[in-house]
Amino acid sequence: MDKITQVKGRCVPAPGNDIDTDRIIPARFMKCVTFDGLGEYFFYDVRFDKEGNKTDHALNDKKFEGATILLSGNNFGCGSSREHAPQSIYRYGIRAVVAEGYAEIFFGNSTTLGMPCVTANKEDIASIREIIEDDPSAELLIDIHVLQLSIKDQTFPCEMRDSAREALTSGRWDPLGSLIESEKQVATVAQKLPYMSI
Amino acid sequence: MGKTLFEKVWEAHKVQDLANGQTQLLIGTHLVHEVTSPQAFAMLRERGLKVRYPHRTFATVDHIIPTDQRERPFADQLADDMIEELGKNCKEFGVTYFDVASGKQGIVHTVGPEQGITQPGTTIACGDSHTSTHGAFGAIAFGIGTSQVRDVLATQTMAIGKLKVRRINVNGQLSAGVYAKDVILHIIRILGVNGGTGYAYEYAGNTFDNFSMEERMTVCNMSIEGGARVGYVNPDETTFAYLKGRPYSPKGVPWDQAVEQWQSFASDADAKYDDVVNINAADIEPTVTWGINPSQGIAINENIPAVADGANEADQASIAEALEYMQFEGGEAIKGKKINVAFIGSCTNGRYSDFVEVAEYIKGHKVAEGVRAIAVPGSQVVGRILHEKGIDQIFRDAGFDWRDAGCSMCLAMNPDKLVGDELCASSSNRNFKGRQGSPTGRTLLMSPLMVAAAAVKGEVSDAREVFQPESLIL
Numbered sequence: 001m002d003k004i005t006q007v008k009g010r011c012v013p014a015p016g017n018d019i020d021t022d023r024i025i026p027a028r029f030m031k032c033v034t035f036d037g038l039g040e041y042f043f044y045d046v047r048f049d050k051e052g053n054k055t056d057h058a059l060n061d062k063k064f065e066g067a068t069i070l071l072s073g074n075n076f077g078c079g080s081s082r083e084h085a086p087q088s089i090y091r092y093g094i095r096a097v098v099a100e101g102y103a104e105i106f107f108g109n110s111t112t113l114g115m116p117c118v119t120a121n122k123e124d125i126a127s128i129r130e131i132i133e134d135d136p137s138a139e140l141l142i143d144i145h146v147l148q149l150s151i152k153d154q155t156f157p158c159e160m161r162d163s164a165r166e167a168l169t170s171g172r173w174d175p176l177g178s179l180i181e182s183e184k185q186v187a188t189v190a191q192k193l194p195y196m197s198i
Numbered sequence: 199m200g201k202t203l204f205e206k207v208w209e210a211h212k213v214q215d216l217a218n219g220q221t222q223l224l225i226g227t228h229l230v231h232e233v234t235s236p237q238a239f240a241m242l243r244e245r246g247l248k249v250r251y252p253h254r255t256f257a258t259v260d261h262i263i264p265t266d267q268r269e270r271p272f273a274d275q276l277a278d279d280m281i282e283e284l285g286k287n288c289k290e291f292g293v294t295y296f297d298v299a300s301g302k303q304g305i306v307h308t309v310g311p312e313q314g315i316t317q318p319g320t321t322i323a324c325g326d327s328h329t330s331t332h333g334a335f336g337a338i339a340f341g342i343g344t345s346q347v348r349d350v351l352a353t354q355t356m357a358i359g360k361l362k363v364r365r366i367n368v369n370g371q372l373s374a375g376v377y378a379k380d381v382i383l384h385i386i387r388i389l390g391v392n393g394g395t396g397y398a399y400e401y402a403g404n405t406f407d408n409f410s411m412e413e414r415m416t417v418c419n420m421s422i423e424g425g426a427r428v429g430y431v432n433p434d435e436t437t438f439a440y441l442k443g444r445p446y447s448p449k450g451v452p453w454d455q456a457v458e459q460w461q462s463f464a465s466d467a468d469a470k471y472d473d474v475v476n477i478n479a480a481d482i483e484p485t486v487t488w489g490i491n492p493s494q495g496i497a498i499n500e501n502i503p504a505v506a507d508g509a510n511e512a513d514q515a516s517i518a519e520a521l522e523y524m525q526f527e528g529g530e531a532i533k534g535k536k537i538n539v540a541f542i543g544s545c546t547n548g549r550y551s552d553f554v555e556v557a558e559y560i561k562g563h564k565v566a567e568g569v570r571a572i573a574v575p576g577s578q579v580v581g582r583i584l585h586e587k588g589i590d591q592i593f594r595d596a597g598f599d600w601r602d603a604g605c606s607m608c609l610a611m612n613p614d615k616l617v618g619d620e621l622c623a624s625s626s627n628r629n630f631k632g633r634q635g636s637p638t639g640r641t642l643l644m645s646p647l648m649v650a651a652a653a654v655k656g657e658v659s660d661a662r663e664v665f666q667p668e669s670l671i672l
Contacts, residue, residue, distance in 0.1 A: 016515075017512055017515070017516055018391055020630045020631075022631070023630065023631055026632050027261075027635070028610065028635065030233055031233075031277060031280060031611060032276070033236035033240070033280060033283050034240065035237055035344075045631070075425070078425065078491075079422075080326075081326060081327040081342055081343055082343070083234065083344040084234075084344075086343075103392065103395070104427050108343065108358075109344075109345065109346075112345040112346070122512075163216075163219045163220045166217065166218035166219060167220075175357040176352060178216060178217070178222075178357075179349055179355050179357060180352060182213055182222060182353075183353070185213050185214060186213050186354060186355055189210075189212070189224045190224060190251070190354070193210065193320075194452070194459065195226055195227075195320055196251070198253075198448065
């Protein structure tokens with residue numbers, strides 16, 4: 001797998017706290033047997049009104065078109081464990097998220113997809129937002145190695161849980177490969193647990 | 199130094215430390231449903247992998263299955279395709295499948311316990327955040343994403359970071375009319391929707407000791423709503439009595455051995471916790487949510503908060519957003535809000551005791567005119583027992599639409615949905631924007647009896663006033 005040490009791109013704001021996975025992709029769009037096409041439904045009820053017309057959300061704003069980094073608030077991705085949420089974000093074209101905090105399952109699901117989720121403080125996110133509102137062409141560089149955000153001539157610190165940072169920067173963000181190698185150890189642990197044989 | 203149940207179960211299931219600092223953890227029991235599994239099975243097929251322990255993997259169908267029309271093909275072709283896919287996957291990979299024909303189908307978190315699959319001291323994973331329900335049995339049960347479903351199918355393990363443990367003690371007698379649902383809504387109101395991030399919640403104290411298994415499940419179910427990945431109650435005699443004689447429970451000598459082992463997993467008296475929270479049961483009132491996340495709850499006789507009540511700027515913004523979406527004014531009473539829909543069901547409150555409790559009180563009452571009331575048992579087994587006892591008829595007589603087992607309008611991936619901006623009194627677990635199927639639908643979370651009271655009055659009501667039996671009068 002590719003080592004993911006940096007993500008660079010233009011940003012789009014999706015402000016608000018406690019943005020849940022039902023909002024990221026409403027349940028009615030999860031009736032599918034593959035993740036293909038989920039990008040279309042990313043933030044569907046936020047991007048479209050009842051009549052199906054585009055709302056004035058930043059994601060519909062021409063100036064942010066093609067942005068690949070999402071800026072949000074605290075507890076992003078709370079609620080359901082559905083991987084459909086990070087899948088829809090990724091397939092929409094987003095490659096990283098900067099927010100004040102994340103719900104755990106969402107964070108883990110995103111890391112496994114190779115979509116880094118970094119944490120920054122509220123003031124710094126607001127500063128980045130001001131910069132991009134002013135100049136939407138400005139590119140944000142997320143450096144996962146040194147945990148730094150740079151845009152124009154400004155830099156801000158960011159954070160990421162060590163395990164996720166290690167997984168991304170070493171190219172081991174999809175754990176299946178390493179899990180599958182330890183079949184014998186798994187059998188040894190299972191043998192000590194009576195219920196595993198029932 | 200003593201250990202918590204979480205630490206003991208973690209150590210017993212640890213395979214190895216991974217390079218990134220996470221642990222490879224053996225998952226003893228894997229529960230599967232139709233929505234989050236098809237992509238995982240497809241990935242297995244692409245890589246030529248098998249299900250590592252098919253006898254420890256159990257599937258059922260719950261999210262998308264209609265609760266009225268049950269004959270295949272379903273009117274919704276996509277739903278039919280997904281169920282077809284699950285059946286095909288279970289057959290191909292040798293997984294036990296509780297389909298509709300088995301008579302054991304239902305919400306995955308109802309089926310596991312009632313079949314005796316959910317056991318103390320085990321690890322459980324399922325591609326559904328409410329897997330935390332199974333912690334009621336002293337299991338460590340994780341909701342996972344689809345890539346992890348793939349990992350567990352292929353290896354019976356997953357990579358996960360260790361959690362801290364917060365012990366939440368609730369002690370004392372709950373007031374009449376206050377239920378397990380009120381306890382967890384109260385806890386989430388106090389600790390917040392992300393208060394549990396990084397933690398496992400251990401629910402302890404004599405309130406939980408005195409709870410039935412079904413009440414414990416209701417509390418553990420909503421741990422995720424407080425941001426905790428898992429929640430659990432230490433196993434005790436109540437746990438063992440519930441499990442005895444269930445289809446997948448050990449029998450004979452292995453039963454005695456199992457009980458001994460289960461007891462050994464309980465937290466030690468001198469266990470060290472990362473945090474401890476103490477709550478007085480007498481402080482808990484029948485609770486109703488007024489906003490768009492489960493921490494936005496108030497006691498039935500409190501007023502809806504105003505923007506100015508927010509402790510800080512972020513809180514104020516959340517209150518403003520919630521008031522706007524819910525079409526409520528800050529400072530007005532929640533009691534008296536006209537409802538359009540009443541829903542009793544879901545993995546939080548669709549179990550046997552929920553319906554029995556409500557039936558005792560709604561006898562002789564009628565659902566108010568203009569209210570659409572539906573009752574949906576959590577599993578076919580629950581539905582069958584309630585039918586044998588005539589309880590479904592009590593609901594029908596009161597004007598409820600009695601349905602077959604499924605998730606129904608908790609998340610509305612099936613035909614049961616809110617329409618427009620309907621207001622729903624719901625026994626489910628999430629009041630998120632659009633959660634119940636309409637992008638503008640509004641959900642008020644409450645206990646099943648409070649839902650029944652709202653159904654009967656046509657407005658949000660205090661069940662203690664509506665039903666007025668001796669036992670409910672304060």
